[in-house]
Amino acid sequence: MAARIPAYRQAQTSIKQYIEDHQLQPGDPLPPEGQLAKDMGMSRLSLREGVxxxxxxxxxxxxQGEGIYVKAFTFDSIFENLPYSLASDGQSLRDLLQVRTALEEGLVGMVASQASPEQIAELDILAQQMVKKACDGQTFEDEDREFHLTLYRPLNNPFLNRLVELFWEVFRRLHGSEGVTHWNLEQTAQDHVAIVEALQAGKASQLTKAMHNHFRQIKQRLDPQTSADPQTPDQPVPQSTHP
Structure with a gap:
């Protein structure tokens, strides 16, 4: 005999189906609780649990005092519900880096022909701020995050922007416990300077290579024994896992 589906799970499915059937958009209201429960053939209690x-x-x-509305999509719930075990799982960090590398390396070449002089200047300022802070022994997480978001802005892809932000934030959280005192700040800052220089040159291949080198350095810092790139000369391995 199949297990009985809990009422609140049935409510979840029914509500999502209602949103889809009525083509509700973010910000649209659902009917009042009593009417919605009646339409779905369930109790108010089950409906409330589903909501x-x-x-x-x-x-x-x-x-409060207004009703129930369809919410615009964000990654907030993903951040809030990350499993605690993920933060201490080194393999999870490597898996995430692999996906993030494929995403950013695969798309960065498209930026070369679409970035405006103003956007390039903004990236240059951020990179120079990183260099200055690195020389002063300061971290620059805010500038780093803003750099990666600004870099892909010319593609006008809101979903891509959300993914880049999600990967950056989760990556930062996963390796944050290692301590900022072990980051090679100057190397990380120079990685971003190299990306800007490639963008200023307007060469997609050079830009992709600069991004590849940036992520190769991060991979080496995570796993220096197995992540050497056989197609590039050996380089000193910094002690940073800063994104």
């Missing part, structure tokens, strides 16, 4: 779980994953938003 609570969909709120937790960022699909719905309950506004």
């Amino acid at each position: 609570k779980t969909l709120e937790a994953v960022g699909i719905l938003e309950a506004r």
Whole structure:
């Protein structure tokens, strides 16, 4: 005999189906609780439980005194629900880096022909701020995050921007416990300077190579014994895992 599906799970499925059937968009309201429960053939209690779980994953938003609304998609719920075990799992960090490398290396060449002089100047300023802070022994997480988001802005792809932000933030959280005192700040800053210089040259191949070198350095720092790139000369391995 098949296990009985809990009422709140049925409510989740019914609510999501309702949103799809009625083509509701972010910000659109759902019917009042009583009407919605009647339309779906369930109790108000089951409906409320379903709404609570969909709120937790960022699909719905309950506004006090106003009702229930479809919520715009964000990665907030992913950040908040990252398993604690992930933070201490070195393999998870390597897996994430592999996906992030493929995403950024695969798309960065497209930026070469689409970035405006103003955007390149903005990236140059961020890279120089990183260099200055590195020389002063300061970290520069804010500038680093903004650099990667600004870099892909010319592609006008909001979903890509969200993915880049998600990967950057999760990567930072995963390796954050290692301590910023072990980062090779100057090498990381110079990686970003090289990316800007390639972008200024307007050569997609040079830009892709600069990004490849940046991620190769990160990979070496995570696993220096197995991550050497056989197609490039050996280089000193910095002690940073800064993204």
